[in-house]
Amino acid sequence: MKALACCLVIFLSVSVVLIYGDSRQWGRRVSGDRLLDYAVVVNNSLPVPEKSSIYRYLPAAGAYRPPNITAIFTRDNVPGGKGGFAGIVSGGVNQSNVTLKLTSKPYQRFNFTIEIYGK
Protein backbone atom coordinates (compact mmCIF):
# COMPACT_ATOMS: atom_id res chain seq x y z
CA MET A 1 0.00 0.00 0.00
CA LYS A 2 2.78 2.36 0.96
CA ALA A 3 4.66 1.52 -2.23
CA LEU A 4 1.55 2.21 -4.27
CA ALA A 5 1.04 5.63 -2.68
CA CYS A 6 4.69 6.37 -3.32
CA CYS A 7 4.37 5.46 -7.01
CA LEU A 8 1.29 7.61 -7.30
CA VAL A 9 3.11 10.63 -5.87
CA ILE A 10 6.02 10.17 -8.29
CA PHE A 11 3.61 9.70 -11.20
CA LEU A 12 1.70 12.89 -10.34
CA SER A 13 4.88 14.96 -9.95
CA VAL A 14 6.16 13.78 -13.33
CA SER A 15 2.80 14.61 -14.93
CA VAL A 16 2.91 18.14 -13.58
CA VAL A 17 6.37 18.66 -15.06
CA LEU A 18 5.22 17.26 -18.40
CA ILE A 19 2.08 19.37 -18.54
CA TYR A 20 3.71 22.66 -17.73
CA GLY A 21 6.86 22.36 -19.81
CA ASP A 22 9.62 24.88 -19.28
CA SER A 23 8.29 28.19 -18.11
CA ARG A 24 10.52 30.70 -16.42
CA GLN A 25 10.24 33.91 -14.51
CA TRP A 26 12.72 36.62 -13.65
CA GLY A 27 12.01 39.30 -11.09
CA ARG A 28 8.51 39.72 -9.69
CA ARG A 29 5.50 41.95 -10.12
CA VAL A 30 5.39 45.03 -7.89
CA SER A 31 2.47 47.32 -7.19
CA GLY A 32 2.12 50.00 -9.81
CA ASP A 33 3.84 48.15 -12.60
CA ARG A 34 2.17 47.59 -15.93
CA LEU A 35 2.43 45.34 -18.96
CA LEU A 36 5.11 46.79 -21.22
CA ASP A 37 5.22 44.12 -23.83
CA TYR A 38 3.40 40.94 -24.77
CA ALA A 39 4.28 38.56 -27.54
CA VAL A 40 3.78 35.01 -28.71
CA VAL A 41 6.92 33.73 -30.39
CA VAL A 42 6.60 30.59 -32.49
CA ASN A 43 9.11 28.71 -34.58
CA ASN A 44 7.73 25.86 -36.62
CA SER A 45 10.38 25.66 -39.34
CA LEU A 46 10.58 21.92 -39.75
CA PRO A 47 13.84 20.95 -41.47
CA VAL A 48 16.06 22.67 -38.91
CA PRO A 49 17.13 20.50 -35.96
CA GLU A 50 17.48 23.30 -33.45
CA LYS A 51 15.31 26.35 -33.85
CA SER A 52 15.99 29.58 -32.09
CA SER A 53 14.71 33.11 -32.03
CA ILE A 54 15.95 36.29 -30.48
CA TYR A 55 13.29 38.47 -28.93
CA ARG A 56 14.22 42.03 -28.02
CA TYR A 57 12.24 44.48 -25.95
CA LEU A 58 13.34 48.11 -26.19
CA PRO A 59 11.54 51.10 -24.70
CA ALA A 60 9.79 53.41 -27.13
CA ALA A 61 12.31 55.69 -28.81
CA GLY A 62 12.43 59.13 -27.23
CA ALA A 63 10.73 58.08 -23.99
CA TYR A 64 11.52 60.70 -21.38
CA ARG A 65 12.16 58.12 -18.67
CA PRO A 66 12.12 54.54 -19.92
CA PRO A 67 10.31 52.17 -17.54
CA ASN A 68 12.38 49.90 -15.33
CA ILE A 69 11.63 46.23 -15.93
CA THR A 70 10.21 44.54 -12.82
CA ALA A 71 9.29 41.08 -14.08
CA ILE A 72 9.75 38.91 -17.15
CA PHE A 73 7.67 35.79 -17.77
CA THR A 74 8.23 33.23 -20.50
CA ARG A 75 5.49 30.63 -20.70
CA ASP A 76 5.94 27.55 -22.81
CA ASN A 77 2.70 26.80 -24.67
CA VAL A 78 3.75 23.42 -26.01
CA PRO A 79 2.30 20.66 -23.81
CA GLY A 80 4.11 17.44 -23.09
CA GLY A 81 7.50 18.90 -22.20
CA LYS A 82 8.49 19.20 -25.86
CA GLY A 83 8.96 22.93 -25.88
CA GLY A 84 12.10 24.88 -25.57
CA PHE A 85 14.35 26.86 -23.29
CA ALA A 86 14.32 30.56 -22.60
CA GLY A 87 17.28 32.59 -21.42
CA ILE A 88 18.31 36.21 -21.02
CA VAL A 89 21.06 37.34 -23.36
CA SER A 90 21.32 40.93 -22.15
CA GLY A 91 19.42 43.48 -20.12
CA GLY A 92 16.74 42.22 -17.74
CA VAL A 93 15.19 43.11 -14.41
CA ASN A 94 16.03 46.64 -13.17
CA GLN A 95 17.08 47.72 -16.64
CA SER A 96 15.17 49.40 -19.43
CA ASN A 97 15.51 46.66 -22.01
CA VAL A 98 15.94 42.93 -22.35
CA THR A 99 17.00 40.49 -25.05
CA LEU A 100 15.75 36.92 -24.74
CA LYS A 101 16.90 33.87 -26.62
CA LEU A 102 14.41 31.07 -27.20
CA THR A 103 15.68 27.67 -28.27
CA SER A 104 13.82 24.49 -29.14
CA LYS A 105 14.66 20.95 -28.16
CA PRO A 106 16.06 18.99 -31.13
CA TYR A 107 13.47 18.51 -33.88
CA GLN A 108 10.70 20.18 -31.88
CA ARG A 109 8.88 23.41 -32.44
CA PHE A 110 8.38 26.03 -29.79
CA ASN A 111 5.64 28.43 -28.85
CA PHE A 112 6.37 30.89 -26.06
CA THR A 113 4.25 33.62 -24.56
CA ILE A 114 6.42 36.47 -23.31
CA GLU A 115 5.21 39.08 -20.84
CA ILE A 116 7.35 41.97 -19.67
CA TYR A 117 6.26 44.22 -16.80
CA GLY A 118 7.82 47.43 -15.60
CA LYS A 119 7.16 50.77 -13.97
Ligand SMILES: *[C@@H]1O[C@H](CO)[C@@H](O)[C@H](O)[C@H]1NC(C)=O
Ligand atom coordinates in the same frame (compact mmCIF):
# COMPACT_ATOMS: atom_id res chain seq x y z
C1 LIG B 1 13.46 29.32 -36.62
O1 LIG B 1 14.71 28.71 -36.27
C2 LIG B 1 15.63 28.66 -37.37
C3 LIG B 1 16.87 27.93 -36.89
O2 LIG B 1 17.41 28.50 -35.72
C4 LIG B 1 15.95 30.10 -37.79
O3 LIG B 1 16.83 30.07 -38.91
C5 LIG B 1 14.66 30.82 -38.19
O4 LIG B 1 14.95 32.16 -38.52
C6 LIG B 1 13.67 30.77 -37.05
N1 LIG B 1 12.41 31.35 -37.46
C7 LIG B 1 11.82 32.32 -36.75
C8 LIG B 1 10.48 32.76 -37.25
O5 LIG B 1 12.33 32.80 -35.75
Ligand SMILES: *[C@@H]1O[C@H](CO)[C@@H](O)[C@H](O)[C@H]1NC(C)=O
Ligand atom coordinates in the same frame (compact mmCIF):
# COMPACT_ATOMS: atom_id res chain seq x y z
C1 LIG C 1 0.80 29.20 -29.58
O1 LIG C 1 0.19 28.96 -28.32
C2 LIG C 1 -0.95 29.76 -28.10
C3 LIG C 1 -1.42 29.49 -26.68
O2 LIG C 1 -1.61 28.12 -26.44
C4 LIG C 1 -2.01 29.42 -29.14
O3 LIG C 1 -3.15 30.25 -28.93
C5 LIG C 1 -1.43 29.68 -30.53
O4 LIG C 1 -2.38 29.28 -31.51
C6 LIG C 1 -0.14 28.88 -30.72
N1 LIG C 1 0.43 29.26 -32.03
C7 LIG C 1 0.87 28.36 -32.91
C8 LIG C 1 1.33 28.89 -34.23
O5 LIG C 1 0.89 27.15 -32.68
Ligand SMILES: *[C@@H]1O[C@H](CO)[C@@H](O)[C@H](O)[C@H]1NC(C)=O
Ligand atom coordinates in the same frame (compact mmCIF):
# COMPACT_ATOMS: atom_id res chain seq x y z
C1 LIG D 1 16.16 45.05 -8.58
O1 LIG D 1 16.03 46.15 -7.71
C2 LIG D 1 15.34 45.84 -6.52
C3 LIG D 1 15.15 47.14 -5.76
O2 LIG D 1 16.31 47.89 -5.76
C4 LIG D 1 16.15 44.78 -5.73
O3 LIG D 1 15.46 44.44 -4.56
C5 LIG D 1 16.32 43.55 -6.60
O4 LIG D 1 17.15 42.61 -5.93
C6 LIG D 1 16.94 43.90 -7.93
N1 LIG D 1 16.92 42.72 -8.76
C7 LIG D 1 17.89 42.41 -9.63
C8 LIG D 1 17.74 41.15 -10.41
O5 LIG D 1 18.88 43.15 -9.79
Ligand SMILES: *[C@@H]1O[C@H](CO)[C@@H](O)[C@H](O)[C@H]1NC(C)=O
Ligand atom coordinates in the same frame (compact mmCIF):
# COMPACT_ATOMS: atom_id res chain seq x y z
C1 LIG E 1 16.07 50.60 -12.15
O1 LIG E 1 16.05 50.27 -10.75
C2 LIG E 1 17.35 50.11 -10.18
C3 LIG E 1 17.17 49.63 -8.76
O2 LIG E 1 16.18 50.37 -8.09
C4 LIG E 1 18.09 51.43 -10.30
O3 LIG E 1 19.40 51.26 -9.75
C5 LIG E 1 18.21 51.82 -11.75
O4 LIG E 1 18.83 53.07 -11.87
C6 LIG E 1 16.83 51.89 -12.40
N1 LIG E 1 17.02 52.09 -13.83
C7 LIG E 1 16.27 52.92 -14.53
C8 LIG E 1 16.55 52.95 -16.01
O5 LIG E 1 15.38 53.60 -14.03
Ligand SMILES: *[C@@H]1O[C@H](CO)[C@@H](O)[C@H](O)[C@H]1NC(C)=O
Ligand atom coordinates in the same frame (compact mmCIF):
# COMPACT_ATOMS: atom_id res chain seq x y z
C1 LIG F 1 19.75 48.62 -22.45
O1 LIG F 1 19.79 49.28 -21.19
C2 LIG F 1 21.10 49.52 -20.70
C3 LIG F 1 20.98 50.16 -19.35
O2 LIG F 1 19.93 49.64 -18.61
C4 LIG F 1 21.84 50.42 -21.67
O3 LIG F 1 23.17 50.59 -21.21
C5 LIG F 1 21.87 49.79 -23.05
O4 LIG F 1 22.46 50.68 -23.97
C6 LIG F 1 20.47 49.46 -23.51
N1 LIG F 1 20.54 48.74 -24.76
C7 LIG F 1 19.84 49.10 -25.83
C8 LIG F 1 19.99 48.24 -27.06
O5 LIG F 1 19.10 50.09 -25.83
